[in-house]
Amino acid sequence: MGAAALWALLGVLGLWVSVLILGPNRMFRGTLVERAHAVVTETLPALARRSLAQCGLGAAVAARVDGVLTALFGRRNPLLQIVAVGLYWAGLSIFLLQAAPHIPNRHVGAWHWVPICATLATNIVCYVAASAADPGVVGPDNAEAACRTFPYDRLLFFERTCATCRLPKPARSKHCPACQRCVQMAEHHCVWINNCVGLYNTRWFLGFLTTLGVICVYGAFLVATVVLEQRHLRGLAGPLLVWDAGAGRHVALTVWSSLLVTLGDCRALGMLLVLLAVLAPAIVVFAAYQLRIATLGYTGNEEGKWLNVAAAIRDGVVFAVREPGGAEAICVIEEEDQAADPRPRRPITHLRQVPNAYDRGPWGNLRLVLFPPRPAPSPQPEPKPHAA
Ligand SMILES: [Zn+2]
Numbered sequence: 125m126g127a128a129a130l131w132a133l134l135g136v137l138g139l140w141v142s143v144l145i146l147g148p149n150r151m152f153r154g155t156l157v158e159r160a161h162a163v164v165t166e167t168l169p170a171l172a173r174r175s176l177a178q179c180g181l182g183a184a185v186a187a188r189v190d191g192v193l194t195a196l197f198g199r200r201n202p203l204l205q206i207v208a209v210g211l212y213w214a215g216l217s218i219f220l221l222q223a224a225p226h227i228p229n230r231h232v233g234a235w236h237w238v239p240i241c242a243t244l245a246t247n248i249v250c251y252v253a254a255s256a257a258d259p260g261v262v263g264p265d266n267a268e269a270a271c272r273t274f275p276y277d278r279l280l281f282f283e284r285t286c287a288t289c290r291l292p293k294p295a296r297s298k299h300c301p302a303c304q305r306c307v308q309m310a311e312h313h314c315v316w317i318n319n320c321v322g323l324y325n326t327r328w329f330l331g332f333l334t335t336l337g338v339i340c341v342y343g344a345f346l347v348a349t350v351v352l353e354q355r356h357l358r359g360l361a362g363p364l365l366v367w368d369a370g371a372g373r374h375v376a377l378t379v380w381s382s383l384l385v386t387l388g389d390c391r392a393l394g395m396l397l398v399l400l401a402v403l404a405p406a407i408v409v410f411a412a413y414q415l416r417i418a419t420l421g422y423t424g425n426e427e428g429k430w431l432n433v434a435a436a437i438r439d440g441v442v443f444a445v446r447e448p449g450g451a452e453a454i455c456v457i458e459e460e461d462q463a464a465d466p467r468p469r470r471p472i473t474h475l476r477q478v479p480n481a482y483d484r485g486p487w488g489n490l491r492l493v494l495f496p497p498r499p500a501p502s503p504q505p506e507p508k509p510h511a512a
């Protein structure tokens with residue numbers, strides 16, 4: 125396979141990963157990213173199923189393939205985690221074997237090894253912790269205590285039982301269909317760490333994402349300095365005349381041509397540069413989005429619920445209701461129930477009028493993510509007095 129084909133393959137792989145990372149994000153609703161995500165996750169699998177059916181393989185084989193696809197992409201499994209770790213390891217190996225020996229160079233000093241080692245070590249520790257940590261799984265032992273961590277706001281979260289786990293559902297929790305379990309302060313299920321992101325591992329996930337964004341941008345910069353160094357060592361940096369056989373005369377070597385010649389000699393570095401450059405925008409945007417919503421005091425799961433509240437406000441069914449005790453609560457009252465509801469109320473016309481019960485201010489929200497509270501131990505039953 126030629127170098128160009130390999131680079132193109134890496135570029136496509138990087139774009140595929142970027143689309144998988146950014147596609148489900150509401151920030152990209154109605155954009156090319158969302159359409160690309162739909163093609164990758166819906167259109168192409170559907171096409172594969174149809175093609176299988178047309179091949180005459182029979183319903184049994186098609187059902188088996190469907191089962192395998194569901195097991196691979198709809199259930200918790202390490203497939204994409206292996207892809208992620210493999211890509212990471214390949215990139216790190218190229219960096220350590222081909223770029224590291226040329227740092228320092230005439231563009232970067234030896235002190236860069238301090239931030240390089242610190243960022244890599246933090247990133248790896250955060251990744252392992254995010255993958256291995258308990259995200260805040262709700263089980264029979266802790267369900268009751270977990271329900272006391274956050275109050276029910278009766279707008280996004282109500283007291284109810286998870287139909288699958290058959291356990292009380294704490295406020296801010298979500299049932300993860302991939303892991304078949306409820307998770308406290310659920311952010312989302314991340315296929316790249318093969319774990320849910322929730323109350324107890326969001327900090328590791330954010331640490332991993334932020335340092336990965338730094339690694340992509342900083343790594344691309346460092347690799348670029350090594351490519352420039354290699355260009356210099358090959359004597360291609362200065363003004364140079366080269367023989368152009370087609371024109372039959374000497375022509376000046378352009379900067380672009382000299383870079384291409386250098387990259388032709390250092391293919392692995394070129395591939396690493398392509399991969400980092402393609403991934404960097406996706407990782408940086410996703411990290412910024414996750415940090416932003418964590419600071420604003422909601423999770424990815426709750427963002428979807430807030431969008432539903434915004435839609436209900438547009439439908440004119442959200443009200444500030446005066447409860448019998450005198451307190452005011454925000455409620456959704458469907459049109460057919462409004463006539464029968466005797467409580468005094470005023471209509472809500474904008475999402476700004478609805479307070480987020482879980483917002484503790486930027487620093488309070490970050491503190492909650494960085495130092496999540498351990499649930500209070502379940503109240504112990506009173507010991508029965510011994511019979512006399
Ligand atoms: Zn559940």
Ligand SMILES: [Zn+2]
Binds near residue numbers: 200
């Ligand atoms: Zn999960």
